[in-house]
């Protein structure tokens with residue numbers, strides 16, 4: 001059984017967003033616990049922790065629940081600063097990269113991968129992703145769009161290639177691997193693991209990037225133990241929630257205050273609102289406290305960019 005300080009990652013092996021976090025543990029050499037969650041709804045052991053957020057991955061530390069890789073990676077840097085993911089020279093640019101990797105590049109990768117021949121998706125997976133995005137998940141349409149999307153994918157890859165060529169560095173983050181590498185690597189890992197022929201055809205034009213992908217993979221995932229979801233829920237139940245010191249940002253743009261009942265939702269997909277009492281905020285993070293019989297009181301944390309908070 002891990003203790004209340006052990007990072008517990010709720011994820012599944014083929015999840016590209018989760019790969020960022022697994023590699024972050026590798027860079028930092030932090031031991032973690034691994035809870036496997038389903039790759040589609042329902043997620044009965046995750047929802048009691050998050051209050052409705054269903055995306056993958058989620059990081060749990062005791063009764064603190066961190067949603068979205070943008071915030072999860074920021075939190076890992078705060079808790080394990082010995083090997084930082086962000087250096088002062090890239091303090092602003094590094095987090096910006098997630099908006100490119102997670103949105104524009106990721107939305108290009110989906111039709112490139114799922115529209116490639118030989119990719120058979122179960123009907124319930126397509127139905128789940130339609131529900132998630134509110135848009136059709138039409139594999140035939142993706143197959144028609146795939147050639148045009150490959151044009152775009154190659155162009156995204158060319159930016160990584162240009163950066164590696166321009167700096168002559170092994171890493172996008174500078175002298176050692178860091179946050180930019182983790183965000184940028186995700187779509188290459190996704191394509192490579194989900195559809196190897198499509199990846200091989202695309203990556204051939206960017207040899208520095210191909211070698212960099214292998215370097216990032218070689219970082220590995222540090223050491224971890226598998227954990228039952230029930231044990232993770234029990235740990236949350238047994239750990240009293242303690243809001244982060246600092247309270248609520250006095251400059252909250254909407255004038256939100258500590259104790260306000262609010263709801264938070266992602267603004268791209270998986271927009272289910274999560275409700276609770278505002279207990280902490282700063283310019284990059286907002287956290288609510290909420291309870292569930294399965295986990296007791298927990299604090300659920302979200303990033304600010306890409307999320308909407310409103311009083312209920």
Ligand SMILES: N[C@@H](CCC(=O)N[C@@H](CS)C(=O)NCC(=O)O)C(=O)O
Pocket residue numbers: 014015016017018038039040041054055056057067068069070102132
């Ligand atoms: N903005 C989120 C996006 C996460 C995301 O899209 N994850 C995918 C899996 S890699 C997902 O949740 N798919 C639906 C699911 O797992 O239920 C983040 O950065 O964590």
